[in-house]
Amino acid sequence: MDIAWLLNSSYQLCAILVMMMVFLSLIRALIGPTAPDRITAINIIGTKILVIITLIARVYEQQYYLDIAMVYALMSFITTIGVAKYLEKGALD
């Protein structure tokens, strides 16, 4: 058993496991009693999707996926801040 092979299959396995956690987090986004619960779930899903993108970049040996991950992190953060501000003030100004 080669350790490089073991590492490669571990990355694929972990990408699948994190994808399952994304679906588990979607349950909270679906049934969450209040709006901040849903925002929390979406924020957490954004972080997990970012991890999945970097894992896929390692598995497929594509470096520019990391730039996509960076843009995704930025957009997820801006979305969270915007929705939370809207919830707090009732308007975006």
Add this chain to the structure above:
Amino acid sequence: MADQLVYILDLLALISLFGGVFFLFVGTLGLLRLPDVFNRLHATTKCDTLGAGLILLSLAIQSTVNVAVRLFLLAFFILITNPTAAHVIARAAYKTGIKPVLVKRSKND
């Protein structure tokens, strides 16, 4: 000697990877099981920051310098933005009138 070093680095990457997945799972469990918005934020923010950081560290150990710099930049960005987002969400939740769940004391205490 160099072979042993590479072996140790691979082992470190493996341990860090599964540690990160474990912490992500604990955060998801906290998001599903805890009773309140503030409790859920408390559980998920720290667990997700640490878990994503560990997985990115595991990838950075394996890769070349060019990629590792980008991965560390990404981990640093997560480390900055994740607590900030949690703070903003908790502030919005508190200002819109959601009260934290308090512990009921039983009579035996």
